[in-house]
Amino acid sequence: MVSQSLRNQYLADPDVQLMLRVSTGDHSAFEELVLRYQDRLVGFFFHLFHDRPIAEDMAQETFLRIFRSRERYEPTARFSTWLFRIAHNLASNQKRGSSRLREISLASSSDAYNLQPNEKNLAEKSALMPSRQLDSLEMRDVVRMAIEELSERQRTAVVLHKFEEMSYEEIGEVMGLGTVAVKSLLSRARIRLKEVLERFI
Amino acid sequence: MTSSSDIPIPGPDDDQVADPKLTDLVAYLDGELPPADSEKLEQQLVLDAPLRQCAESLDRTWQMLDLLEDATASGEFTRKTLSSIQIQPKSISSPGGSTLRTLAAKWSLGAIALWMLTGFIGTAFGLLISRQSQTNTTNPADAEILKDFDLLRNYQRMRQISGEKFLRDLAEIPLADTGSEK
Numbered sequence: 001m002v003s004q005s006l007r008n009q010y011l012a013d014p015d016v017q018l019m020l021r022v023s024t025g026d027h028s029a030f031e032e033l034v035l036r037y038q039d040r041l042v043g044f045f046f047h048l049f050h051d052r053p054i055a056e057d058m059a060q061e062t063f064l065r066i067f068r069s070r071e072r073y074e075p076t077a078r079f080s081t082w083l084f085r086i087a088h089n090l091a092s093n094q095k096r097g098s099s100r101l102r103e104i105s106l107a108s109s110s111d112a113y114n115l116q117p118n119e120k121n122l123a124e125k126s127a128l129m130p131s132r133q134l135d136s137l138e139m140r141d142v143v144r145m146a147i148e149e150l151s152e153r154q155r156t157a158v159v160l161h162k163f164e165e166m167s168y169e170e171i172g173e174v175m176g177l178g179t180v181a182v183k184s185l186l187s188r189a190r191i192r193l194k195e196v197l198e199r200f201i
Numbered sequence: 202m203t204s205s206s207d208i209p210i211p212g213p214d215d216d217q218v219a220d221p222k223l224t225d226l227v228a229y230l231d232g233e234l235p236p237a238d239s240e241k242l243e244q245q246l247v248l249d250a251p252l253r254q255c256a257e258s259l260d261r262t263w264q265m266l267d268l269l270e271d272a273t274a275s276g277e278f279t280r281k282t283l284s285s286i287q288i289q290p291k292s293i294s295s296p297g298g299s300t301l302r303t304l305a306a307k308w309s310l311g312a313i314a315l316w317m318l319t320g321f322i323g324t325a326f327g328l329l330i331s332r333q334s335q336t337n338t339t340n341p342a343d344a345e346i347l348k349d350f351d352l353l354r355n356y357q358r359m360r361q362i363s364g365e366k367f368l369r370d371l372a373e374i375p376l377a378d379t380g381s382e383k
Contacts, residue, residue, distance in 0.1 A: 046271070055272055063282050143268050143269055161231065183224055187223055193266075
């Protein structure tokens with residue numbers, strides 16, 4: 001049961017108000033929420049999966065879950081926090097499923113250097129550096145591969161902080177972590193990115 | 202004070218303990234360090250060139266993430282999403298829509314119950330009428346005939362009785378004494 005004071009704290013959020021309208025059967029309020037958040041959600045999933053159809057499917061699934069849970073909705077957080085918490089859970093489940101597939105695929109392949117594909121590509125890109133400057137598309141690939149080197153939790157924290165401009169506290173609420181844990185997670189992620197990317201600066 | 206060049210660089214593993222100094226430096230760059238700690242760190246940055254260089258490198262690599270391709274929802278996304286939840290027409294999907302639907306459902310259930318009750322009452326009434334009609338079909342004359350039905354059935358045998366005297370004589374004849382046979 002949500003205490004009244006906690007509930008009141010979030011009632012000022014206009015998106016919470018929209019969601020409360022959705023919970024009473026107002027579908028036009030749901031349409032408004034879709035319009036407000038669809039780009040952000042698709043962007044969030046795209047940065048995690050680098051695949052537009054998957055990003056759209058996941059965003060759609062997130063909205064579907066929100067709609068299904070409308071009758072049980074209680075404003076226990078800002079609407080965006082609640083939305084991204086659902087999105088994060090979906091992404092984690094998706095990653096778990098795909099990593100199991102990748103384990104099987106990697107076990108059956110015979111890589112002479114025992115390198116992850118991303119590491120190999122990064123090494124190849126790096127080897128080009130002395131001869132010429134990487135163009136912007138190549139640099140984009142390098143950055144994308146550097147992001148993919150991060151652990152799933154680090155990547156999520158980076159995307160939420162960099163692209164959703166969330167504070168450590170909000171990231172903690174989305175990912176179910178304390179602020180100190182988020183601070184440590186982002187610190188390790190940024191140091192790892194620096195280690196991989198500084199040779200391309 | 203440890204120089205930034207001596208600071209171990211953690212790997213991608215989440216469980217590794219991050220260096221507190223670097224953690225504070227990243228939090229400072231993210232604007233998440235409390236004012237007092239920020240001031241202290243700024244003084245260290247002035248004095249510690251490698252730490253300053255590390256901060257600049259962290260900032261530049263962070264800016265490199267802007268190169269990443271972004272994606273927004275396609276033109277069909279809204280329509281697909283809304284059709285996936287099968288939104289009802291406006292007349293029903295208005296704020297009172299769910300109430301209307303609930304009322305309609307209640308009316309349907311009520312109609313079914315009413316039909317069942319009517320059927321039950323009708324059947325019971327029919328049975329009652331049927332029994333009543335069976336009872337009412339026997340008129341007084343028929344009832345009299347039914348009363349003497351046994352007499353009528355044995356009429357042929359009864360005709361052999363000549364009269365009242367015969368019946369009295371018959372009554373006076375003692376029945377076979379079963380005790381004498383012993």
